[in-house]
Amino acid sequence: MEYTRFEKARIVGARALQLSMGAPPLIETPADVRNPVRVSMLEYEAGAIPLTVKRTASHQVKAS
Amino acid sequence: MASAQTLNSLVKTYAFDKSTAERLVEAGFTVTSAKSADKKALMAAGFAGNETEEILLKFSKGKRDAAARRGTRKVVVDDRDFESTMVKVETRDPDLLKKDALLGKHLGEGMLPQRIVRKLVDGGLARGFSDAQLKLAADLALEEYNHAKVDATEAAGIVGAQSIGEPGTQMTMRTFHFAGVAEINVTLGLPRLIEIVDARRTPSTPTMRIFLKEKVKGDRAVATKIANQIEMTLLKDIAAVDADLGSLEIKVVPEMERMAEKDISFEDVLAAVNSVRRITATEEKGGKNPKILVKLTEPNFKNLQKAVEDLKKMKVKGIDGITRLVIRRDDDEKGYILFTEGSSLKEILEIPGIDHSRVLTNDIVQIQECLGIEAARQAVMDEAYATLQGQGLTVDRRHLMLVADVMTADGEVKAIGRQGVSGQKSSILARAAFEITVDHLLQAGMIGETDPLQGVAENIIVGQPVNLGTGAVRLAMDTVKLAKLVKTMPTPVSTVPVVVEAPAMSYEGTAAGSAEPEFAEEPEPKEEA
Secondary structure, rough: OOOHHHHHHHHHHOOOHHHHHOOOOOOOOOOOOOHHHHHHHHHHHHHOOEEEEEOOOOOOOOOO | OOHHHHHHHHOOOOOOOOHHHHHHHHHOOOOOHHHOOOOOHHHHOOOHHHHHHHHHHHHHHHHHHHHHHHOOOOOOOOOOOOHOOOOOOOOOHHHHHHHHHHHHHHHHHOOOOOHHHHHHHHHHHOOOOOHHHHHHHHHHHHHHHHHHHHOOOOOOHHHHHHHHHHOOOOOOOOOOOOOOOOOOOOOOHHHHHHHHHHOOOOOOOOOEEEEEEOOOOOHHHHHHHHHHHHHHHHHHHHEEEEEEEOEEEEEEOOOOOHHHHHOOOOOHHHHHHOOOOOOOEEEEOOOOOOOOEEOOOOOHHHHHHHHHHHHHOEEOOOOOOOEEEEEEEEEEOOEEEEEEEEOOHHHHHHHEEEOOHHHHEOOOHHHHHOOOHHHHEEEHHHHHHHHHOOOOOOOHHHHHHHHHHHHOOOOOOOOOOOOOOHHOOOOOOOOOOOHHHHHHHHHHHHHHOOOOOOHHHHHHHHOOOOOOOOHEEEEEOOOHHHHHHHOOOOOOOOOOEEEEOOOOOOOOOOOOEEEEEOOOOOOOOOOOO
């Protein structure tokens, strides 16, 4: 699903917060990557973040 | 003249019909005196009983209507499904439908505006595109279009304001420029932009550009004739008005050359003079040039003075407000164009010989009254864009589109400032933060108002995330996805320091190794904030 840059930022940020508070990562990460934001971004690119965005009619988003 | 103002006010604010209003003005009423007049006074002024009732009713209603129109705008939340909000423009023209289909089949899930589709098809057909080429065109267009779209919840207002404001700092303050025609001055630059955004009723330099019909635009004589019809000529411009204090009469002596220039006949002048109230005009014979003798119906000094003034300022020919007119030949146009100082769109459109579809004016309110609010919206955009362009600045039209939309969304052209859009926000805090702080807070406190905290300013004041950008994103857990991911997630590696059990100690002293308990390798402390 095509996310706006705001949605992406929010998703990555929320996941990074979760990781920083002890949530286990959902993908394998290289050993030197420990920063929660970087891990979260890797998870995002792998499509491995279980968060979605609720959109209403006032949210008209780019067609994918 | 005060009576013209009264007339205007009576018709506009209190919705009187023209004849009643004229009678009220004739009777010597001003708006204030008429409002407070009682039935007796009105009847004394010559109104019948039922008429006085209507008049009284109109005055009490007028105030209530004006107050109702000043209401505040409430914020409306739109939760409808996206599909139901799309406006589908249907066409039944088979040619157009065929064309639309030519490109439409290549679009698939994507959507392009109808105008772009039509342009693509027309361009493609003109160049003899094959189907594959059309598909390529469609794909490229779709890509460009999606790339150009603004993200949802983007702070378009702020971006637009800054995008217009920043070049605004580079604009000159100097107002005048000849706009291509030597005699006519037009307000330019920053002052003009301020006029537009403040939705001023009349611009400081109203001006029109009038094009002529295709057939006659090259004919100078026709252009001059039309120009004479339009340019406002006052009596004093073509005649000498002299008052004879002894006999309490006025002599009007028309100058024949001036009259010929303006294409006005003596009879026109006589008729016009006669139309002035409380005088009678007759032709005075004798001498080479005809003269007009003006007698007062009530001969006294005051009336004489007033009559002289009225006569001098009286319009003999032309359209009210068009103080000046210049005819110019333009090469691109291959004909003559009329430039005016002064603007009167409704009247100009009635003049035969002009090209009605191309008349231009810079008075936005006139455009709204004559051509509608959508035309006014377009005018706001065009005038603003032209003003910026005139200073060598290019602002993306979408920012001006937003400003124009906000100004015209409620059906009338509203100013941006506190008497318009900004003053009508439903949030108390937002209005208090804008201007006149204490008044808004006091008023709200007295009534016991609530602030719904939906907008930007009030949330900043209160300290909550704003409903823009990331703050407008509502996240939810996708439990199905989570269940799947958990199955494949890597085994977690503990990063907590582990304490190894202390080895048993003998009374003789050291155990194997040392007396201290061993610790597992401590991981490095968390770096990188």
